Amino acid sequence: MATENPAEWRAPRRHPLRVAVGAFGDLLFTVGVLLALLVAHSLWWTNLVADRHAHLSAERLRQSWSVPAAPPAGAAAPTAAAPPPFAPGDAVGFLHVPALGTGYQVLIRVGTDGDTLADGVAGAYTTPYRSAMPWDPEGNVALAAHRDGHGAKFHDLDRLEPGDPMVVETRDRWYVYRVDATLDETAKDDTGVIAPVPVGSPYRGPGRYLTLTTCTPVYTSLYRMAVWGSLVREEPMDQGRTPPAELR
Template identity: 80%
Template sequence: MAPEHPAEERTPRRRPLRVAAGVFGDLLFTVGVLLALLVVYSLWWTNLTADRHADRSAERLRQAWSAAAPTVSPTGAASTAAPPPYDAGGGIGFLHVPALGAGYQVLVKVGADEDTLADGVVGVYTAPYPSAMPWDAQGNFALAAHRDGHGAKFHDLDRLKPGDPLVVETRDRWYVYRVDATLPETSKYDTGVIAPVPTGSPYTEPGRYITLTTCTPVYTSLYRMAVWGSLVREEPMDPGRTPLAELR
């Protein structure tokens, strides 16, 4: 006897809920892939490109230093001219932090804006407090760098502790600071940490200070951390020696 219903009606129809679940699953997979690519871009690719850019900038700065001829004093002794004025984005020297590795060196540029820091460098704050320079008679040499992505130059800043040296290399001089205190976490709106006499630091009067800041916790930008140090000595640049070796 022939069936009463066509053959196609005997085939079970896919339920709408099952179809929706399949589409939702595909969507989740796609979103997961996109998020993974975003993480790769943010943490790996930006580090790679920023490091390349920073290396080229550092090489150009050292070449400029080599090309700058020293002046000669009336006594005939070689001396160097006063530091030139620095424009936004200009390189002023290098920050060395032996506690973060024997070869730790990062280019320091004027400006702590996003464009400058994206180049894989440490930036000098220009606002809300114009940063003092290491050679100034007093003030706070306040610096910022990314903790993750774009070179991640301050990724391990939380490893620093009181007593660790921080060394700034300029064309003519070395400036050696020592860490005095750290602030593990504060509001990202707490600009007092980079004031001439930093709020929350152990300092109560003007001096020659350095402040390093970055985001915290790691892989977020919810808060800021700060490391404060004070100048312990400076010495002229001598091609025959470096203070870094004795500080490691």
């Protein structure tokens, strides 16, 4: 009986170059999958989480507004024009921008740190210039929000044009602003755009301004863009919280 030659059934040896090419292809595929997962996490999952957090925070703020404000012990009740000071993380109100969509609403909080903006809100700057509040007699209400991921509340900020209305809603009043100018691109460290009298804006002296900032170009953080507006009027809040004409 003839015996089998092991060389006849042994698997052929692959050329080292083919092995290397195959391993490199597997590596590229793995890297591609990981990058796709990273993009999905950054642009989809973080939006879902941020929108959920922002929705819950907005509900809590509106519920707190439904309860009459109690003044501190021994102090007079705050007036509509001068609410008590806000600390980092506190919710101030809401930003409405009709040009960015029907029902567009963004919760405004104090602070622009990563944790605050990750919650899908617009953050009021605390440094290098402290943002004014809408009820202040003068100053710049300077806000920042993400353009992509984490709610992407300012994703379409580049759509705003001079003349577009912007409305800030607080517990007691509506503040109606009008876009006066936009800055398509500036350096990340250009802090002058959020100064009390914004550098590069058409304003030449103190006033009541609103500045919105975000990253540009889209899907990057290479530069910053800014939108500048000035206060047109303010309206007291009625019992039904009827919005101003710009939001109707």
